[in-house]
Amino acid sequence: MSRTDERYNVREAEAKWQAVWDERQSFRAREDDPRPKYYVLEMFPYPSGRIHMGHVRNYTLGDVVARYKRARGHAVLHPMGWDAFGLPAENAAIQNGVHPAKWTRENIAAMRSQLKSMGLSYDWSREVATCEPEYYRHEQKIFLDFLKAGLVYRKESWVNWDPVEHTVLANEQVIDGRGWRSGALVEKRLLSQWFLKITAFAEDLLKGLETLDRWPERVRLMQENWIGRSEGLRLFFDLEGRKDRLEVYTTRPDTLFGASFCAVAANHPLAEAMAKSDPGLAAFVAECNRMGTSEAALETAEKRGFATGLHALNPMVEGQRLPVYVANFVLMDYGTGAIFGCPAHDQRDLDFARKYGLPVTPVVAPPGVDPASVVIGDEAYAEDGVMINSGLLNGLPVAAAKAKAIDLMEAKGVGTRAINYRLRDWGVSRQRYWGCPIPIIHCDRCGAVPVPEQDLPVRLPEDVTFDKPGNPLDHHPTWKQVACPQCGAAARRETDTFDTFFESSWYFARFCSPAETTRGFTRNAADHWLPVDQYIGGIEHAVLHLLYSRFFTRALKTCGYLGVEEPFAGLLTQGMICHETYKDADGHWLFPDQVDRRADGAAVELGSGRPVSLGRSEKMSKSKKNVVDPAGIIDTYGADTARLFMLSDSPPERDLDWTEAGIDGAFRYLNRLWRMVGTALPDLPAPGTPTPPSLGPAADKARRQTHKTIALVGEDLERFHFNKAVARIRELTNTLSELPAGDEGGAWALREGLETVVRLIGPMMPHLGEELWSQLGHAALLVDTPWPEIDPTLLVEDSVTVAVQVNGKLRGTIELPKDAEAKMAEAAALALPAVAQQLAGKPPRKVIVVPNRIINVVA
RNA sequence: GCCCGCUUGAUGGAAUUGGUAGACAUAACGGACUUAAAAUCCGUAGCCUUCGGGCGUGCCGGUUCGAGUCCGGCAGCGGGCACCA
Numbered sequence: 001m002s003r004t005d006e007r008y009n010v011r012e013a014e015a016k017w018q019a020v021w022d023e024r025q026s027f028r029a030r031e032d033d034p035r036p037k038y039y040v041l042e043m044f045p046y047p048s049g050r051i052h053m054g055h056v057r058n059y060t061l062g063d064v065v066a067r068y069k070r071a072r073g074h075a076v077l078h079p080m081g082w083d084a085f086g087l088p089a090e091n092a093a094i095q096n097g098v099h100p101a102k103w104t105r106e107n108i109a110a111m112r113s114q115l116k117s118m119g120l121s122y123d124w125s126r127e128v129a130t131c132e133p134e135y136y137r138h139e140q141k142i143f144l145d146f147l148k149a150g151l152v153y154r155k156e157s158w159v160n161w162d163p164v165e166h167t168v169l170a171n172e173q174v175i176d177g178r179g180w181r182s183g184a185l186v187e188k189r190l191l192s193q194w195f196l197k198i199t200a201f202a203e204d205l206l207k208g209l210e211t212l213d214r215w216p217e218r219v220r221l222m223q224e225n226w227i228g229r230s231e232g233l234r235l236f237f238d239l240e241g242r243k244d245r246l247e248v249y250t251t252r253p254d255t256l257f258g259a260s261f262c263a264v265a266a267n268h269p270l271a272e273a274m275a276k277s278d279p280g281l282a283a284f285v286a287e288c289n290r291m292g293t294s295e296a297a298l299e300t301a302e303k304r305g306f307a308t309g310l311h312a313l314n315p316m317v318e319g320q321r322l323p324v325y326v327a328n329f330v331l332m333d334y335g336t337g338a339i340f341g342c343p344a345h346d347q348r349d350l351d352f353a354r355k356y357g358l359p360v361t362p363v364v365a366p367p368g369v370d371p372a373s374v375v376i377g378d379e380a381y382a383e384d385g386v387m388i389n390s391g392l393l394n395g396l397p398v399a400a401a402k403a404k405a406i407d408l409m410e411a412k413g414v415g416t417r418a419i420n421y422r423l424r425d426w427g428v429s430r431q432r433y434w435g436c437p438i439p440i441i442h443c444d445r446c447g448a449v450p451v452p453e454q455d456l457p458v459r460l461p462e463d464v465t466f467d468k469p470g471n472p473l474d475h476h477p478t479w480k481q482v483a484c485p486q487c488g489a490a491a492r493r494e495t496d497t498f499d500t501f502f503e504s505s506w507y508f509a510r511f512c513s514p515a516e517t518t519r520g521f522t523r524n525a526a527d528h529w530l531p532v533d534q535y536i537g538g539i540e541h542a543v544l545h546l547l548y549s550r551f552f553t554r555a556l557k558t559c560g561y562l563g564v565e566e567p568f569a570g571l572l573t574q575g576m577i578c579h580e581t582y583k584d585a586d587g588h589w590l591f592p593d594q595v596d597r598r599a600d601g602a603a604v605e606l607g608s609g610r611p612v613s614l615g616r617s618e619k620m621s622k623s624k625k626n627v628v629d630p631a632g633i634i635d636t637y638g639a640d641t642a643r644l645f646m647l648s649d650s651p652p653e654r655d656l657d658w659t660e661a662g663i664d665g666a667f668r669y670l671n672r673l674w675r676m677v678g679t680a681l682p683d684l685p686a687p688g689t690p691t692p693p694s695l696g697p698a699a700d701k702a703r704r705q706t707h708k709t710i711a712l713v714g715e716d717l718e719r720f721h722f723n724k725a726v727a728r729i730r731e732l733t734n735t736l737s738e739l740p741a742g743d744e745g746g747a748w749a750l751r752e753g754l755e756t757v758v759r760l761i762g763p764m765m766p767h768l769g770e771e772l773w774s775q776l777g778h779a780a781l782l783v784d785t786p787w788p789e790i791d792p793t794l795l796v797e798d799s800v801t802v803a804v805q806v807n808g809k810l811r812g813t814i815e816l817p818k819d820a821e822a823k824m825a826e827a828a829a830l831a832l833p834a835v836a837q838q839l840a841g842k843p844p845r846k847v848i849v850v851p852n853r854i855i856n857v858v859a
Numbered sequence: 860g861c862c863c864g865c866u867u868g869a870u871g872g873a874a875u876u877g878g879u880a881g882a883c884a885u886a887a888c889g890g891a892c893u894u895a896a897a898a899u900c901c902g903u904a905g906c907c908u909u910c911g912g913g914c915g916u917g918c919c920g921g922u923u924c925g926a927g928u929c930c931g932g933c934a935g936c937g938g939g940c941a942c943c944a
Contacts, residue, residue: 170942299860727883803879
């Protein structure tokens, strides 16, 4: 009995079971395991140094899936690693003088031990870190294979250049047109860079989305929009007084009669050529180049243009001259970098036309609107309608007019039907130190020469300094000096490194054979484990990481590495963790643990007692200090409590509000279960005792709920409705706590119920699960115990409660035998006093009977 | 700017295909236990009410016997936009 008086020692129990799992290698994945494979993967973390709540949520979700699938009889692969290259390591080096390698490796060690304290069922023997040559040597080889397969090329591309730091800036490092650290005005620069031909797979990546039926619809839609397939027309405009022509891509060839100008991007060859002899234009181009490279910056900027003085001749409208502008909203990377503007039917064109006093001619009349009365005000009309003011296109609907316009231009020999994608090739060159070296040698005679395979890996030198601006690889005294592998002459190594998305585009495959030294992974292992059955991570990766990984998988297939096209068969995108924000009287942010909530609800600063103003709940971020450190929570409440809270209240794809009350609630449940089992233990029959012949009504009812709960929780877990699963388990717990265990039947049903609760909660609170399972008298580990079985006879109900409505409003409920006949149900419903009162003696006009569900009497 | 998502009690959320709105929890209140507190246990609870009932799922309108769920419009909040990962 002393067991009930003891408190559950969270720290001791969690350490104990972690050691047991570790010792027995409970989570080792083996290819020779005959059970059906299940590969569950969470997005691996950037080793920032400490885990944050987002990680706790992500990895808890994955662990529940992994443990559940294991219990369901799968051979589970559940690995973990480190996305270890990236900018923060270099920032730390510049700010604190720590070497990125040291900083990163120490961070990995710290985070590994934090993750281990969560009791996650990883096969740690498969751990990888992308910053180690054992990992990145293989991606250098992959790059060279892609090169051979014609999937890599080199071209000039624009970057944000910080003239003080002599570095390329990421978009997020450009703030209001200035470098974040230096404050210098950012310039755009053209650099020669490596590109991967993701556009070669544009159509395939789009088509493949249809097969991803276990992906969230919105992610597929985001990718579809990102790829941005459009059908249209490429056509040439003759330029007055010049021999060359202007090539334009349009998805609206139907609106050619409404054209009032042409515009080219600031980087368009025509613009650049003309800027040489036009200082005004040169200044405008320079200004556009300062705008930053992000699409958001371009689109939100005021539409501006510079008239070149040139005129283009509209190929559709004989003799019509259109002024040619250089405009800041035309993108060189999309289509041909040149457009024609039809202001009446495109908002950007309209804004532009209004600003520069260009004509606005409507050529599409909304359905049912008199052509004569079509007027364009401040809003362009981009919807369907009927062509007007358009010569031989008049009267046609938009779709037919598009087709006819294309036919006309093709017949005239000035245009061709074309499919265009918004998707651009992936620039993978980064002018940074802490990344995977690109295995290329530049020779004055032979050009860009691949590093021979036997010379891989090209190791990142660690003897570098960060005291000078620019790329440390560039400053290194010897590293880049090599002989050309082809001609032997003195040559230079490529000093750019890969985009870190490169590493994360194939790590899921590396986990299949992480120890393989000759290549990234073996074909056998990839064929066995891929695709990932369930991938889990943040929605912020909905487009880039996931699209790059899908592209890589196709490219790797092309090169014979693997046989699948889609890397992730199932995808779960989890929401963010939010927390209330606090500011002190001076408007400075405060950490939650600096704030005290008094009994009257007022918030004050801990210690000083000064008033604190409460802000709404926002995504946890260091800048707003609304963060809670998981390490402290795990230390105080244990991993199981943190895990349960992560699963309890919000569905995984939704944002989750971190609250002290929520974590308290989870902790209370943990202790309640512990006490319940302890209290019941002396009364329970031995494990495996056969069902007594008669149980009694309370025990029978409890059994029914136990088996119903197994069924419901199973369904909920399959669909990732973890919060509902928790609610069902708590309901069963509530029932069991009221079940009298004095008689044989009650005690038997209580054991079955408690064992069920322990087994169902196991994937969520694995340490408590093991502890209670062992206390209930089982020698085998809970992780090696299969999911509980359902007795289907206990799921059958013989009567149902049916709602009775009058005119759609609830007036009462009746108890009916299951699948009762409609006539009988109707009679029972009409016999209800509340129904009779509503009818007031008149016969009902109609009675709708939905079997086992509802009866609606229409008065 | 473009694309996407979300909005249900004081709070997080639940509600098969349209079929009893508010499961489960949190906070609150009342009670038991305690010298007291904590913990624990039991109970109450959408709002209004003349106790018949009426009103309630961001707002306005529609479809339907019946709408949180479907359709149209509007508002608020959040995410992504190619060099953060």
